[in-house]
Amino acid sequence: MLVLGIESSCDETGVALYDTTRGLIGDAVHTQVAMHEAYGGVVPELASRDHIRRLIPLLERVLAEAKVATSDIDGIAYTAGPGLAGALLVGASFAESLGMALGVPVLPVHHLEGHLLSPLLSANPPTFPFVALLVSGGHTQLMRVAGVGAYELLGESVDDAAGEAFDKTAKLLGLGYPGGPQLAELAARGGPSALKLPRPMLKSGDFQFSFSGLKTAVLMQVHGRALTERQRADLAWEFQEAVTEVLTEKSAVAVRHCGLDTLVVAGGVGANRRLRQRLDERAAMEGIRVHYPELALCTDNGAMIAYCGAQRLLAGQHGGKDGAFNVRPRWPLNESILPF
């Protein structure tokens, strides 16, 4: 069974083809980073318009790469939320109209479910059940995953998500957008110093997170001061230490709390090398197996959406046939059925 996946929830247009026997046979992503850079963040209207421009060329590219035709497609999955309403509507209308033209089922997919299941696309996939640490630009969540569609939220961020904190702190340090990778690069040139930042909610005894205070603490350090290059790098290092320490500690405790031995990391911040290093060290100490998606599948992509769609079709779900659709810019993952 061949499933086309469409991702357009934010600033990446992703199109991919997942075959249930051959695996991922086509995968293309266009990132809008260069376009939004000048504005210091994502401009929703520009994002929507760019998705419109990119979808058909990307589809043609993956079809050519996989050496298949649209008539070979058995189902289409698209991100129906959460994300930017206009951007989501582009992918939704594209997927629904193509599905109607081809006469194949069309499935709305939850973006975070895509991230959550993306490690299953790797060469060495995890087995259920596991604890998932979802760390993206919009979400920081710990979840107990019993199987496809069986997600129990253990805890989440009460304010800024980890990626959002990286992005906002990067801005405070005079770095461009998206800030996460640039802050990580600056941190690599820094190290421990007298400067210490808090470890928010490290000892809160639950699985909640809070990163907005950390960003304010960085603001206090940079406000009205001309930092040297070394001081900026040390501040970035300490910020990264604070975030990764809290994420590592809570993830390890969550795995133990659930009586499991597997941790799966997903979402853009999962690309952070320091986070991976800390999690690997901690996991080695506690006998936990950690799985990460391939680096290219950490950030937004169509492959994870195609994969989710394929799992839904395999489970016998068929999506609507009447072409009616909607998107959910806000959509809790545990509400798995779309109230359209």
Ligand code: KG4
């Ligand atoms: O999952 P994702 O691509 O999009 C959302 O669904 O939000 O995650 C994007 C987030 C951004 O906040 C970005 O700054 C962050 O992931 N990110 C990183 C790194 N690479 C991406 N944060 C820290 N270190 C990185 N290497």
Ligand code: ZN
């Ligand atoms: Zn994402």
